[in-house]
Amino acid sequence: MSVQAQVILTPLPVGMxxxxxxxxxxxxxxRATGRxxxxxxxxxxxxxxxxxxxxxxxxGRTMFVxxxxxxxxxxxxxQLIEELAHTPPLLPRDRACLAPEExxxxxGDARASVFAVGAILYELLTNGSVGPGMRRPADVVPDLPPxxxxxxxxxxxxxxxxxxxxxxxxxxxxxxxxxxxxEQPPSADTSHLDGDGDFEVDIxxxxxxxxxxxxxxxxxxxxxxPKIQAVTGDGPFAVAIPVNQPPRLRGxxxxxxxxxxxxxxxxxxxxxxxxxxxxxxxxPFSSVELLQxxxxxxxxxxxxxxxxxxxxxxxxxxxxxxxPFAEQAKLNRDIVQEKRALDAVVSAEKxxxxxxxxxxxxxxxxILAAGAGWWYRERSHKERELAVQGATDRVAIEVDAGLGSAxxxxxxxxxxxxxGGSYPTxxxxxxxxxxxxxxxxxxxxxxxxxxxxTAGAYGNVLNRGTYLNACxxxxxxxxxxxxAVQNGRAVGVTVTTSPSNPGIASCISGQIRGMSFxxxxxxxxARTTFSSK
Numbered sequence: 001m002s003v004q005a006q007v008i009l010t011p012l013p014v015g016m017x018x019x020x021x022x023x024x025x026x027x028x029x030x031r032a033t034g035r036x037x038x039x040x041x042x043x044x045x046x047x048x049x050x051x052x053x054x055x056x057x058x059x060g061r062t063m064f065v066x067x068x069x070x071x072x073x074x075x076x077x078x079q080l081i082e083e084l085a086h087t088p089p090l091l092p093r094d095r096a097c098l099a100p101e102e103x104x105x106x107x108g109d110a111r112a113s114v115f116a117v118g119a120i121l122y123e124l125l126t127n128g129s130v131g132p133g134m135r136r137p138a139d140v141v142p143d144l145p146p147x148x149x150x151x152x153x154x155x156x157x158x159x160x161x162x163x164x165x166x167x168x169x170x171x172x173x174x175x176x177x178x179x180x181x182x183e184q185p186p187s188a189d190t191s192h193l194d195g196d197g198d199f200e201v202d203i204x205x206x207x208x209x210x211x212x213x214x215x216x217x218x219x220x221x222x223x224x225x226p227k228i229q230a231v232t233g234d235g236p237f238a239v240a241i242p243v244n245q246p247p248r249l250r251g252x253x254x255x256x257x258x259x260x261x262x263x264x265x266x267x268x269x270x271x272x273x274x275x276x277x278x279x280x281x282x283x284p285f286s287s288v289e290l291l292q293x294x295x296x297x298x299x300x301x302x303x304x305x306x307x308x309x310x311x312x313x314x315x316x317x318x319x320x321x322x323x324p325f326a327e328q329a330k331l332n333r334d335i336v337q338e339k340r341a342l343d344a345v346v347s348a349e350k351x352x353x354x355x356x357x358x359x360x361x362x363x364x365x366x367i368l369a370a371g372a373g374w375w376y377r378e379r380s381h382k383e384r385e386l387a388v389q390g391a392t393d394r395v396a397i398e399v400d401a402g403l404g405s406a407x408x409x410x411x412x413x414x415x416x417x418x419x420g421g422s423y424p425t426x427x428x429x430x431x432x433x434x435x436x437x438x439x440x441x442x443x444x445x446x447x448x449x450x451x452x453x454t455a456g457a458y459g460n461v462l463n464r465g466t467y468l469n470a471c472x473x474x475x476x477x478x479x480x481x482x483x484a485v486q487n488g489r490a491v492g493v494t495v496t497t498s499p500s501n502p503g504i505a506s507c508i509s510g511q512i513r514g515m516s517f518x519x520x521x522x523x524x525x526a527r528t529t530f531s532s533k
């Protein structure tokens with residue numbers, strides 16, 4: 001894992017100062033330039049520190065042990081700064097060095113100092129802090145002695161009931177890894193790091209991820225030849241055009257950092273994280289499962305996350321290791337919400353456009369209906385005028401008929417000669433009754449001629465009723481028609497409606513007068529009635 005990815009695990013808060021001349025100041029100075037303590041330097045500082053802390057705890061004293069309360073003496077060895085060792089540290093990297101039982105504010109005993117020495121030694125070697133996303137030291141320092149990683153694993157057991165408490169044994173075990181790195185500590189039994197009659201160290205509870213989940217060793221490969229996409233020219237002047245390679249991500253690229261941090265978190269497969277949501281505990285989850293839940297939106301940055309190994313409990317967005325993923329998930333949700341809001345606006349605008357189109361069509365329909373109504377009124381008005389004129393003509397005819405002389409009738413209203421025999425020929429424009437009366441009077445002059453047609457021949461024409469549609473007859477109206485027909489046309493028509501409607505009656509009368517009937521010189525009368533009943 002790159003140094004840059006380790007740095008983002010426990011950033012230094014803005015506004016907090018580092019005590020000058022302390023181990024923390026030296027560690028941060030090296031971190032800024034990408035340097036680490038080598039194995040000899042780290043063990044050379046840790047062994048005398050273990051001896052000093054063993055003597056202090058033997059006196060029954062308790063304290064907080066972290067890099068900001070450790071200074072250098074004249075010989076370069078670490079010394080505990082008493083006035084700083086009795087106050088809980090504020091810097092995140094210093095707090096990461098405290099044993100889990102100390103993080104609630106109580107000073108630790110020898111068992112807590114074993115954890116602190118292991119955490120300080122881990123940070124000296126890797127520049128990373130103990131906690132979620134930490135890597136096994138051998139994954140960061142390839143030439144790390146396996147025995148040193150084993151000692152660190154025992155020191156960093158989270159549960160104090162399964163953590164060794166013998167600082168002298170810890171000093172002896174570290175000295176045996178690099179005897180030339182420091183002075184020999186007092187003799188001690190290193191088996192105490194595995195437990196005694198009262199307890200047994202459970203390495204599975206160590207803060208370090210279990211072995212076998214780190215990065216596999218990679219064998220350096222020979223530089224690959226550039227890929228060729230085309231060749232221009234021929235012979236000795238041919239030029240190869242290489243394929244454009246995608247740019248590699250730099251170590252300080254945010255995407256690269258996030259990928260490295262994700263890989264570090266997922267290196268520990270143990271279920272150790274519990275999320276408190278809606279007053280209930282959810283989990284425990286492994287790092288992979290937790291990141292999936294955060295990415296899916298099941299958990300948000302405001303919800304509380306508890307590390308069951310260290311006992312720490314705070315909002316997800318306050319964990320340096322998980323905050324970037326919570327922020328990324330929130331950003332993705334905001335993008336989705338913005339897209340949904342945009343889609344809603346587009347949909348509303350589309351519906352508004354459709355509404356406007358429908359409104360325009362409705363207005364157009366109203367205009368057309370108004371125009372049709374105007375046309376119908378004008379047409380009805382003209383028909384009424386024609387009906388009045390036709391009624392006036394009919395009255396005139398009936399008056400002339402009352403004179404009793406076909407010869408005195410006005411043209412179009414009296415008898416006219418016809419080549420169809422001695423039957424009187426009537427003019428049009430009369431009512432049905434008037435036509436009958438006129439014909440009876442004129443018929444007295446003669447009764448010879450061709451055979452008469454049946455009344456059904458005329459009635460069939462009237463019974464079709466298609467002429468009613470042209471006059472807009474309502475389905476509830478009853479219409480009675482009497483037509484006096486001669487020579488194939490209606491010379492007299494009477495129409496009555498119930499309820500009474502002179503306009504419709506006049507319209508129907510006009511339609512019948514324009515119809516064609518079977519032709520015969522004798523006057524025939526046909527009657528029909530249309531009713532909804």
